[in-house]
Amino acid sequence: MTIDPTTRTGDERATLRRLHARLVAEAQADGLLDVTYRVVDSPVGRLLVAAGESGVLRVAFEVQGHTAALDDLAARVGPRVLEGGARLDPVLRELDEYFAGRRRTFDVPVDLRLTRGFRRDVVASLTAVPYGATASYRQVAAAAGRPAAVRAVGTACALNPVPLLLPCHRVVRSDGSPGRYAGGEAAKRALIGLERAGGGPLATAPAEA
Amino acid sequence: MTGPFEDVVRAHGGTVLRVCRAVLGRRDADDAWSETFLAALRAWPDLPPDANVEAWLVTVARRKAIDELRRRARHATPAAEPGALRGDPLVAPAPLPGDRDLDLWRAVGALPAKQRRVVVLHHLGGLPYADVAALVGGSDAAARRAGADGVAALRRTYGATIDDGGLP
Numbered sequence: 001m002t003i004d005p006t007t008r009t010g011d012e013r014a015t016l017r018r019l020h021a022r023l024v025a026e027a028q029a030d031g032l033l034d035v036t037y038r039v040v041d042s043p044v045g046r047l048l049v050a051a052g053e054s055g056v057l058r059v060a061f062e063v064q065g066h067t068a069a070l071d072d073l074a075a076r077v078g079p080r081v082l083e084g085g086a087r088l089d090p091v092l093r094e095l096d097e098y099f100a101g102r103r104r105t106f107d108v109p110v111d112l113r114l115t116r117g118f119r120r121d122v123v124a125s126l127t128a129v130p131y132g133a134t135a136s137y138r139q140v141a142a143a144a145g146r147p148a149a150v151r152a153v154g155t156a157c158a159l160n161p162v163p164l165l166l167p168c169h170r171v172v173r174s175d176g177s178p179g180r181y182a183g184g185e186a187a188k189r190a191l192i193g194l195e196r197a198g199g200g201p202l203a204t205a206p207a208e209a
Numbered sequence: 210m211t212g213p214f215e216d217v218v219r220a221h222g223g224t225v226l227r228v229c230r231a232v233l234g235r236r237d238a239d240d241a242w243s244e245t246f247l248a249a250l251r252a253w254p255d256l257p258p259d260a261n262v263e264a265w266l267v268t269v270a271r272r273k274a275i276d277e278l279r280r281r282a283r284h285a286t287p288a289a290e291p292g293a294l295r296g297d298p299l300v301a302p303a304p305l306p307g308d309r310d311l312d313l314w315r316a317v318g319a320l321p322a323k324q325r326r327v328v329v330l331h332h333l334g335g336l337p338y339a340d341v342a343a344l345v346g347g348s349d350a351a352a353r354r355a356g357a358d359g360v361a362a363l364r365r366t367y368g369a370t371i372d373d374g375g376l377p
Contacts, residue, residue, distance in 0.1 A: 019222070020218060027247060030247070032247070032250050032251060070213045074214075075211050079213060079254055081214055082215050082250075083215050
């Protein structure tokens with residue numbers, strides 16, 4: 001071979017990065033994208049954030065499996081899925097502000113097509129639990145008009161497609177303990193702690209929380 | 210296809226870049242790469258699940274790159290002759306997977322993995338054997354041998370049409 005393969009690889013990598021960004025921009029301009037996503041660092045671990053044309057479709061914690069989340073999005077929303085693009089800038093900015101303690105509610109539109117029926121009603125109702133407060137699974141069930149559906153509320157929260165944006169971390173056990181969370185119990189404690197502190201930055205990983 | 214298209218760009222972006230560069234040269238390959246993946250993104254949901262994605266992309270890339278070459282030749286400066294394309298055409302024109310020439314695609318798909326990749330990259334993609342070897346691993350000579358073996362196998366399974374199409 002006449003060309004040093006390492007040099008070529010480095011050059012190729014840079015070229016491919018540039019071409020990939022151009023592909024996302026052109027595909028979005030042509031209305032060809034079902035889903036765009038980014039994976040970002042956060043105080044509760046790496047987050048996959050995915051959006052379609054009408055809003056944020058999915059926020060997935062690393063423990064939930066980003067590959068599985070992407071496969072699910074491709075199968076249920078559409079396979080024209082690409083990483084990157086300007087569409088995600090607003091939600092990522094709002095998440096940054098939230099973790100820095102400078103934002104209490106999210107303004108970006110969400111698209112709840114990955115959930116339906118009672119589960120959808122439950123997660124859509126979660127914004128009624130204000131920042132810094134918590135509600136029990138029982139209270140949420142009662143507010144949804146099905147006071148006996150406590151377990152179903154738990155399932156709805158566990159399968160919330162857009163955690164953080166729709167705050168299932170504010171739904172806790174009747175005894176006040178956090179209970180289970182899609183991002184892990186430590187993440188749930190960290191988020192409740194962040195909000196109770198009234199907005200100090202959440203800077204450390206919650207491993208020891 | 211139902212998988213995320215991002216996986217396709219990651220797996221085959223480099224190969225498509227090499228095919229485009231083999232036809233157009235280093236500086237002019239970008240537009241053909243972009244057109245290839247935009248066309249592939251458009252067609253992705255309708256591509257049959259058993260299609261050979263690499264062969265499909267290589268064929269689209271080759272065609273887009275040659276279109277680009279023709280466009281350049283029509284406008285302005287004397288561009289590269291068609292003869293400057295490296296790699297020998299398997300059949301002319303190479304069919305797209307899913308196009309009419311299903312028997313050829315079936316025959317190519319039935320080749321052992323390495324032979325199939327070499328045949329696709331060299332004969333459909335127009336990559337010189339040095340580039341093919343860099344992608345599939347092993348030496349130039351091994352790639353050349355796998356290509357020859359693949360074409361010999363195709364002669365047996367797909368004989369008549371290849372004889373008419375003028376394989377080397």
